[in-house]
Amino acid sequence: MINRLILLLSIFSLSTRLNAQQVNFSEYDLENGLHVILHKDKTAPVVAVSVMYHVGSKDENPERTGFAHFFEHLLFEGSKNIKRGDFMNIVSSNGGQNNANTSQDRTFYYEIFPSNQLELGLWLESERMLHPKIEDIGVKTQREVVKEEKRMRIDNQPYGKFTENIFYHLFRGNPYSWQPIGSMEHLDAATLEEFIAFFNKYYVPNNAVLTIAGDIDLEKTKAMVAKYFNEVPKGKILQRDVVQVKPVVKQIVDTVYDANIQIPAIFAAYRIPGMKNRENKILDMISSILSGGGSSRLSMKMVDEKRTALQVSAFNYTLEDYGVYITLALPNNNTPLDDLLKDIDAEVSRLRTDLISESEFKKLQNKFENDYVSSNSSMIGVAENLSNGYTFHNKNTNYLNQQLEQIRSITPEEIREVAKKYLRNDQRVVLYYLPKK
Incomplete structure (x- = not known):
């Protein structure tokens, strides 16, 4: 009875919060x-x-x-x-x-x-x-x-x-x-x-x-x-076509030399769908699992436990037509860059095969709900989010109010399937970023 009451109160609290955040x-x-x-x-x-x-x-x-x-x-x-x-x-x-x-x-x-x-x-x-x-x-x-x-x-x-x-x-x-x-x-x-x-x-x-x-x-x-x-004259109608790109079918490796750095870095990047695609939001969640704070998987493993990385990160570079998913690491104690890449790949592989835990999933949903609230806490934040909805989501200004529902509808199974679909070694760029003497 107590557990049922707690569940009902949680649902009521969530519903109240969602309604309160309607713009x-x-x-x-x-x-x-x-x-x-x-x-x-x-x-x-x-x-x-x-x-x-x-x-x-x-x-x-x-x-x-x-x-x-x-x-x-x-x-x-x-x-x-x-x-x-x-x-x-x-x-x-x-x-x-x-x-x-x-x-x-x-x-x-x-x-x-x-x-x-x-x-x-x-x-x-x-x-x-x-x-x-x-x-x-x-x-x-x-x-x-x-x-x-x-x-x-x-x-x-x-x-x-x-x-x-x-x-x-x-x-x-x-x-x-x-x-x-x-x-x-x-x-x-x-x-x-x-x-x-x-x-x-x-x-x-x-x-x-x-x-x-x-x-x-x-x-x-x-x-x-x-x-x-009213007096501003109308311009010509613009015709836009999405320029298609060839699929990446094997890993691309490159090396860059930078005279501004003393510590090397390793990057791995994947081409992903644009912001209109539901999978793009799921990739945002994957970023949070991997590197969203000190308790994230990559940070705990590579920075805290193994101490092989000074910094490690995974983030979704969201664009209209496509996007780029980027992982990176800076070595600690002269750890070889390939070792860092292996550790990152191991955590990505775990996402591709295993479902995230219930507690991790709940934490993830709470974070994205709080991020949504924060993004609309200022008038310029609201203005930009409303503009984005109309400009990039098929003139759907109300997209702003639909994001929480979308976040709540994403499942652990979807997270695993999206990681499996896009975060593959045979469709990425690996970039070795080295100091230039």
């Missing part, structure tokens, strides 16, 4: 194709204004890589009504903060303001979309900014080029084969006309999602959205 929103389209998502939350006088453009490095010409990331910088230069260099000053002087980021699949701009500055945020994003400054002086300035970023984040960063090498092998002939930072030679060779053409093609309302989350009045917000975005 309410409304959405609609402007005539120019701009999709608008509104989330009202009065718990704090804060509002997040964001625009997600469905353009990333995979949309670039192979001879002009780096454009999407370059525009992440260039579109802060100013506009017809904002002087060069004033964009960020306007934000900070009105109590706000702003940023942007670019991936292979999208570019995301946002501002976080006190809620009484909502209109300012909408005006800034409409200026960015309607008539930004794309001029020679801005292009030259941002070229140097991007070059310095590449030097700091990649060229002079320890292990900074491992993704570049992994993606090159796994995606030959596919736009995912290059990284968002792109080629500095391509940016130097590009003309102003090429930059303008790229903007006119991709930074249009019908290729974007405007998401506003926070302390807002819905009707007043809709009126402001119309005021600032």
